[in-house]
Amino acid sequence: MPHPDRQFIDRGGPLKGVRVIELTKVWAGPYAGKMLAHLGAEVIKIESMSNLDEMRAYGGVDINSAPYFLSINQEILSVQVNMKTAEGLDLVKKMIAEADILIDNIRPGAMERSGLDYESLKALKPDLIQCSIKMWGNDGPLGYQTGYAPCFAALSGLTALVGHESETPKGMNIRYGDSTAGACAALACVAALHHRESTGEGQFIDLSAVETMTSLVGDSLFAWSVTGEVPESDGNFHPEMCPHGAYPVQDDGWTSIAVANDGEWQALCAVLKAPALASDARFATPDDRLANRLALDAELAALTRSHDAATLAEKLRIAGVPAFKSMSSIDLCTDGFLWSREAYRMVTDHHAGTRPIIGPSWRMSPDQAEVERGAPLLGEHNAYVYHELLGLQDEEMDDLIARKVID
Amino acid sequence: MNTPGALAGLTIIEIAERVSGEYTAKLLADLGAEVIKVERPGGAPTRGMGPFRNGESALFAYLNTNKKSVVLDLDKAEDRAVLDRLLLRAHALIDDHAEDWCTRRRLSQCTVAEAFPGLVHTVVTPFGQGAPADMQICRPINVINAGGWAYHSPSETPPDKPPLKGAGRFLSDYEAGIDAALCTLASLLRLRRTGEGQFVDVSEVEVQLNRIDCVLDRMLAGDADPSNERTAYDMGGPGTSFACADGHVFLFMTTRHHWKALCELMGSPAWTSEFREDWLEFDCTPPNVARFRENFEGWIALQEKLPITEAAQKAGVAMVPVNTAADLPRHEQFIHREFFQTASHPAFGEVAYPGACYRMSATPVLVRSPAPALGADQEETVHAAS
Numbered sequence: 038m039p040h041p042d043r044q045f046i047d048r049g050g051p052l053k054g055v056r057v058i059e060l061t062k063v064w065a066g067p068y069a070g071k072m073l074a075h076l077g078a079e080v081i082k083i084e085s086m087s088n089l090d091e092m093r094a095y096g097g098v099d100i101n102s103a104p105y106f107l108s109i110n111q112e113i114l115s116v117q118v119n120m121k122t123a124e125g126l127d128l129v130k131k132m133i134a135e136a137d138i139l140i141d142n143i144r145p146g147a148m149e150r151s152g153l154d155y156e157s158l159k160a161l162k163p164d165l166i167q168c169s170i171k172m173w174g175n176d177g178p179l180g181y182q183t184g185y186a187p188c189f190a191a192l193s194g195l196t197a198l199v200g201h202e203s204e205t206p207k208g209m210n211i212r213y214g215d216s217t218a219g220a221c222a223a224l225a226c227v228a229a230l231h232h233r234e235s236t237g238e239g240q241f242i243d244l245s246a247v248e249t250m251t252s253l254v255g256d257s258l259f260a261w262s263v264t265g266e267v268p269e270s271d272g273n274f275h276p277e278m279c280p281h282g283a284y285p286v287q288d289d290g291w292t293s294i295a296v297a298n299d300g301e302w303q304a305l306c307a308v309l310k311a312p313a314l315a316s317d318a319r320f321a322t323p324d325d326r327l328a329n330r331l332a333l334d335a336e337l338a339a340l341t342r343s344h345d346a347a348t349l350a351e352k353l354r355i356a357g358v359p360a361f362k363s364m365s366s367i368d369l370c371t372d373g374f375l376w377s378r379e380a381y382r383m384v385t386d387h388h389a390g391t392r393p394i395i396g397p398s399w400r401m402s403p404d405q406a407e408v409e410r411g412a413p414l415l416g417e418h419n420a421y422v423y424h425e426l427l428g429l430q431d432e433e434m435d436d437l438i439a440r441k442v443i444d
Numbered sequence: 445m446n447t448p449g450a451l452a453g454l455t456i457i458e459i460a461e462r463v464s465g466e467y468t469a470k471l472l473a474d475l476g477a478e479v480i481k482v483e484r485p486g487g488a489p490t491r492g493m494g495p496f497r498n499g500e501s502a503l504f505a506y507l508n509t510n511k512k513s514v515v516l517d518l519d520k521a522e523d524r525a526v527l528d529r530l531l532l533r534a535h536a537l538i539d540d541h542a543e544d545w546c547t548r549r550r551l552s553q554c555t556v557a558e559a560f561p562g563l564v565h566t567v568v569t570p571f572g573q574g575a576p577a578d579m580q581i582c583r584p585i586n587v588i589n590a591g592g593w594a595y596h597s598p599s600e601t602p603p604d605k606p607p608l609k610g611a612g613r614f615l616s617d618y619e620a621g622i623d624a625a626l627c628t629l630a631s632l633l634r635l636r637r638t639g640e641g642q643f644v645d646v647s648e649v650e651v652q653l654n655r656i657d658c659v660l661d662r663m664l665a666g667d668a669d670p671s672n673e674r675t676a677y678d679m680g681g682p683g684t685s686f687a688c689a690d691g692h693v694f695l696f697m698t699t700r701h702h703w704k705a706l707c708e709l710m711g712s713p714a715w716t717s718e719f720r721e722d723w724l725e726f727d728c729t730p731p732n733v734a735r736f737r738e739n740f741e742g743w744i745a746l747q748e749k750l751p752i753t754e755a756a757q758k759a760g761v762a763m764v765p766v767n768t769a770a771d772l773p774r775h776e777q778f779i780h781r782e783f784f785q786t787a788s789h790p791a792f793g794e795v796a797y798p799g800a801c802y803r804m805s806a807t808p809v810l811v812r813s814p815a816p817a818l819g820a821d822q823e824e825t826v827h828a829a830s
Contacts, residue, residue, distance in 0.1 A: 050630075054637075107661075109658050176781070182757060190694075194767050197769070198611035208694070210598065212679070227630050231450055232451075234636055240806035242804050244803075245783075245801055262773075262797075263502040264502065267769050268612070268769050273585065275609075291595070295583040364592045365671065366660060366676040369592050371670075375649075393664040401627070
């Protein structure tokens with residue numbers, strides 16, 4: 038029986054049989070790999086001691102137990118290759134020749150300098166799908182620039198739309214952006230697999246993280262083109278619903294409420310036991326409520342403040358008014374519904390035995406891909422990749438290790 | 445315009461009536477699938493949502509590019525039978541209704557799987573299948589509050605200010621649409637290879653949890669403390685938006701190199717000498733951040749966003765303009781990459797459609813046809829199915 042780390046592991050799932058090589062770091066690139074792995078693809082991450090994914094260093098712990106890295110890279114295989122050697126680069130090319138998809142999010146120009154540009158790789162693997170994730174995409178006057186997620190959100194037009202009314206638009210939380218770019222990269226790769234399936238042709242996918250954020254405000258930008266009105270940050274304002282917002286409750290909490298019609302408005306007033314509000318002429322129709330929304334928000338805030346967030350929201354929903362507690366991180370981590378639906382689940386971990394992870398947002402039936410193994414140790418799958426994929430013998434591999442080509 | 449789409453040859457039926465499902469199918473239609481949108485008599489709900497011009501919804505026009513439209517009343521047996529005939533020749537069905545709605549129309553997971561074993565059936569809902577019915581009535585603002593992004597946006601929001609809904613009206617729908625489209629395509633690949641369909645259940649709330657994996661999972665695993673703090677997702681540090689002379693800029697700084705470069709950019713005013721040169725790495729306390737911002741605000745308020753951010757980039761400072769909708773179509777990089785595609789719409793004339801964030805060399809994403817008129821493809825589609 039072959040050694041377990043030399044075996045192909047059949048986890049099922051819709052992307053079973055698809056092999057992905059990733060040259061990725063930090064968040065956007067690894068997240069793309071994770072999405073594909075969670076759908077059943079075999080995803081091989083190329084790393085080396087001299088060129089680690091920074092996430093293995095965050096937290097100042099050892100490179101095999103860095104929390105940031107463990108939280109993203111489940112079901113990823115790790116192979117060590119020192120790409121600063123010519124031999125290492127050759128090995129990488131051999132791996133790519135055995136793969137369906139190559140994903141990178143390294144600095145602009147770095148792939149080209151290593152001879153890993155699409156035209157060169159196409160000579161090795163004519164139907165390769167290559168996806169390159171860059172802040173501004175792979176070309177253009179600003180294509181050389183690199184940046185951080187909050188910068189591309191700002192550049193994209195998204196940040197300008199998020200802020201409390203009449204204040205500087207602060208944008209989404211500073212963490213927003215990287216993972217979404219990774220998800221879009223995964224989507225484009227699978228679309229390209231379809232084209233390859235129908236025609237035999239591979240292709241190059243040039244993904245811009247800035248444009249990812251722009252695509253998430255597409256309807257606002259399109260509306261500007263149609264109407265000429267420049268959209269601005271607008272708090273929780275909704276042009277067709279009122280009340281529409283988050284209202285204060287006990288313990289500095291908040292409950293979101295969205296009312297679209299008179300029936301919901303009357304139900305809201307009934308749950309809040311506010312007959313005076315229900316018959317207040319300022320709030321009689323949807324147009325009245327929108328015209329007087331600041332007064333309405335103040336009246337509502339005074340009424341919601343004494344309630345418990347989750348209890349009030351549930352009462353409202355049962356009365357037909359869309360409402361939900363604004364969930365903090367501790368609310369999310371301890372939510373019984375999310376745990377019972379397996380939004381969170383356990384994977385094996387080399388250190389503590391098991392580790393909870395955020396599971397995929399999807400369930401599939403039948404044939405859901407198994408997600409059971411935590412993030413890999415550095416080089417954990419060297420034997421599988423070098424022996425099974427590239428057909429190297431033990432002595433050859435030992436020699437590569439001794440000469441730090443495998444490092 | 446003659447380049448093929450990546451999904452040429454795939455037929456997808458959309459019965460979605462919320463933005464999450466409509467966007468899922470838009471992503472697939474823009475990638476070249478034939479998407480047949482089934483609308484209720486009177487039209488899809490988004491046809492009634494603004495903004496409007498010449499009586500047409502811009503929202504609907506955006507969400508339904510490259511789709512076909514048929515009108516069916518799924519409460520009527522005859523029309524419901526037409527849907528079955530459409531499904532017989534389709535590869536996937538996209539829905540976003542709650543379970544009770546689906547069950548009443550014989551469109552539940554089991555019914556569809558039994559009748560169409562070779563169909564991918566994707567349903568995207570606020571909380572996923574099995575959630576209590578009352579939770580599934582949630583609207584986007586409720587969903588983004590349920591998923592945690594509202595509570596933590598913007599960064600550094602004080603406790604007395606409300607959580608925000610995100611950019612525009614539908615951010616959580618778009619995020620969920622990406623995952624739903626990805627899963628549908630993965631499952632369609634399996635269909636090509638095995639001939640078997642699959643049921644795909646996507647939770648809009650769980651998409652938001654997954655997008656914050658390396659922050660929230662560290663809390664789940666005990667590496668960091670979950671809390672009721674509004675700042676629990678934040679990174680600390682001085683990075684934020686600032687008002688400048690003609691708009692806003694966003695500054696991000698984490699290293700001594702960033703600090704040194706910024707000092708030089710500002711001409712090293714006296715107040716900068718009050719900070720250690722490595723303060724961002726080793727002395728980045730809230731009082732220091734506050735002191736920095738107070739001083740920086742005075743300087744940046746006098747600068748214009750384009751020249752100063754261009755100078756900043758050259759100097760190694762990660763400071764960028766906060767671009768508005770009006771800035772983007774005239775932005776050199778967006779122009780170069782042809783992100784916006786000008787195309788004609790019957791009611792709007794020439795308009796600029798935001799494109800896809802992925803440029804695909806063999807199968808570019810294009811607006812091939814504007815959003816359809818209600819029932820525009822009724823005859824051709826229903827006839828072909830019967």
